[in-house]
Amino acid sequence: MDARSCTDRRLRAVIDPGRCGWGVAGLAGFAGRERELSRLRAALGTGTRLLLVVGDAGVGKTRFAGEGTRRAAADGLLSVWGGCLPLAEKLPLLPVVDALGELSRLNGGRRLESALGAAPPYVRVEVERLLPQLRPGGMEASERRDERAAGWRRERLLSAVAELLEAAAQQSPVALVIEDVHWADSATLDCLTYLARGRATAGCGSWRPAAASRHPGRRT
Numbered sequence: 001m002d003a004r005s006c007t008d009r010r011l012r013a014v015i016d017p018g019r020c021g022w023g024v025a026g027l028a029g030f031a032g033r034e035r036e037l038s039r040l041r042a043a044l045g046t047g048t049r050l051l052l053v054v055g056d057a058g059v060g061k062t063r064f065a066g067e068g069t070r071r072a073a074a075d076g077l078l079s080v081w082g083g084c085l086p087l088a089e090k091l092p093l094l095p096v097v098d099a100l101g102e103l104s105r106l107n108g109g110r111r112l113e114s115a116l117g118a119a120p121p122y123v124r125v126e127v128e129r130l131l132p133q134l135r136p137g138g139m140e141a142s143e144r145r146d147e148r149a150a151g152w153r154r155e156r157l158l159s160a161v162a163e164l165l166e167a168a169a170q171q172s173p174v175a176l177v178i179e180d181v182h183w184a185d186s187a188t189l190d191c192l193t194y195l196a197r198g199r200a201t202a203g204c205g206s207w208r209p210a211a212a213s214r215h216p217g218r219r220t
């Protein structure tokens with residue numbers, strides 16, 4: 001744990017791959033990082049809700065998260081991934097949509113469908129707003145009018161994402177991995193915070209402090 005690296009008090013654990021040696025990195029195989037991998041495994045095993053992998057560009061955050069979740073998959077962890085981009089105009093929830101899109105493609109859509117079946121009915125409506133491909137016909141005109149009238153019903157949407165992932169986690173534990181959180185939009189940060197309150201889903205993000213301090217949309 002490196003509390004100094006943690007600029008967001010909501011984060012529960014920080015792993016910094018830049019703090020210790022990592023052996024010889026081969027082109028193909030994963031090298032070193034055993035201590036950090038043990039910490040990651042322990043954090044996931046003890047119910048840590050939110051975890052941040054911190055380090056400079058190229059230090060190995062993505063590779064580490066990939067190896068950690070690959071090993072955790074042997075214990076049944078399902079990880080779904082999404083990445084933030086350095087966009088001039090942010091797209092709300094872009095990485096969350098990507099991760100749910102990954103979930104929607106698993107087992108020919110059956111994993112998502114069974115989670116939706118186990119979740120309260122409003123969750124399907126909200127998830128279809130995020131993943132329009134689930135409903136090829138699109139929204140009815142009346143729904144679009146409601147949409148404009150209601151504006152961005154963010155609380156309901158975040159709640160639906162949390163409910164969906166919790167329902168998916170009834171089958172096996174689920175981790176939402178968000179890459180490059182230093183570029184995240186505020187709705188994605190809110191989503192991670194929201195998920196941290198829940199019981200079933202672990203959020204894992206990679207964070208580059210130097211990029212965050214340069215990013216015009218950063219939150220402190």
Ligand SMILES: Nc1ncnc2c1ncn2[C@@H]1O[C@H](COP(=O)(O)OP(=O)(O)O)[C@@H](O)[C@H]1O
Binds near residue numbers: 027030032059061063
């Ligand atoms: N533990 C490791 N073993 C082998 N190669 C690694 C390891 N960590 C990182 N790499 C390699 O180093 C490069 C940069 O790693 P990456 O995870 O993309 O960095 P970051 O996400 O911190 O920018 C990649 O080619 C990756 O495969």
Ligand SMILES: [Mg+2]
Binds near residue numbers: 179
């Ligand atoms: Mg990376």
